[in-house]
Amino acid sequence: MASDRDTRPATPLWVKLFGLAALVLLVLVVAVLVFGGGPGQHGPRRHVPSTANLEAEPPAAVLAAPDLAAGRPS
Amino acid sequence: MAPGLRKFALAAHVALSVGWLGAVAAYLPLDVTAAASQDPDRLRAAYLGMDLIARYAIVPLAFASLLTGILISLGTPWGLFRHYWVPISLLMTILATVVLVAETETIRHFAGIAADPETSGDALRRLGSTLVHSVGGMVVLLTVLVLNVYKPQGMTPYGWRKLRQERRERAAEREREPVDEAV
Numbered sequence: 001m002a003s004d005r006d007t008r009p010a011t012p013l014w015v016k017l018f019g020l021a022a023l024v025l026l027v028l029v030v031a032v033l034v035f036g037g038g039p040g041q042h043g044p045r046r047h048v049p050s051t052a053n054l055e056a057e058p059p060a061a062v063l064a065a066p067d068l069a070a071g072r073p074s
Numbered sequence: 075m076a077p078g079l080r081k082f083a084l085a086a087h088v089a090l091s092v093g094w095l096g097a098v099a100a101y102l103p104l105d106v107t108a109a110a111s112q113d114p115d116r117l118r119a120a121y122l123g124m125d126l127i128a129r130y131a132i133v134p135l136a137f138a139s140l141l142t143g144i145l146i147s148l149g150t151p152w153g154l155f156r157h158y159w160v161p162i163s164l165l166m167t168i169l170a171t172v173v174l175v176a177e178t179e180t181i182r183h184f185a186g187i188a189a190d191p192e193t194s195g196d197a198l199r200r201l202g203s204t205l206v207h208s209v210g211g212m213v214v215l216l217t218v219l220v221l222n223v224y225k226p227q228g229m230t231p232y233g234w235r236k237l238r239q240e241r242r243e244r245a246a247e248r249e250r251e252p253v254d255e256a257v
Contacts, residue, residue, distance in 0.1 A: 012228035015158045 075149030083149065087142035094139050095219070097131035098212050108184070109203035114195035118188045121201070125185030128178050136171045143167060156233030159221045170214045177207045 075083070104127070107120040143164065147154045155161050184201050187193050229237065 008231065008234045009229065012158065012226065014226050015162070015228055018162055 121188035
């Protein structure tokens with residue numbers, strides 16, 4: 001018969017809570033990846049304005065100087 | 075690990091880990107600025123600052139902290155897989171480092187756009203921030219800090235097997251000692 005010293009103690013409650021929290025976070029991350037547009041939408045590109053918008057929008061300096069925008073010397 | 079070397083490694087690990095936390099604390103106000111400010115000059119400065127802090131402070135400190143943490147756990151009786159708080163801390167640190175490295179690409183991208191003098195104020199305002207990741211990273215680091223300071227009880231099955239094995243070996247040595255003396 002095994003003594004108390006030979007009996008492995010049960011997994012502590014805080015470890016179980018950490019595991020539960022990790023599982024919930026994992027489900028949330030997967031849900032965001034699946035329903036939030038997929039992995040392609042999770043990265044630097046999601047922050048970048050479309051190229052068309054950038055090209056259509058002249059730099060602030062040009063907007064501030066209409067002569068420059070029109071190609072005339074100021 | 076020799077006691078002197080162990081103390082040196084521990085001091086280095088504490089300094090690097092606290093440095094990592096401090097670097098994230100310095101990064102957060104810039105990230106909040108990137109998320110909330112409408113001023114193009116502030117936004118430009120925030121993105122450039124975020125890139126510098128991430129590249130030259132947070133990432134090197136993260137890797138150094140991870141490395142010294144593994145060395146210390148292997149060189150002390152705590153071990154790497156004997157007590158639950160050690161592998162959990164290790165996993166959380168690895169997770170934080172992986173997300174950080176992935177996020178560095180985003181930050182570098184932001185800084186590249188912000189550094190371009192042709193980028194308009196509207197384009198800067200549309201860039202966004204990395205606030206979810208930086209706040210999440212801070213929470214993870216603080217959790218690891220609490221685990222490392224409190225060292226909550228709980229031995230893994232591997233740690234329990236090793237402990238029993240060491241006890242058996244010590245008991246066997248004690249039984250052998252009188253015989254050795256008699257011989």
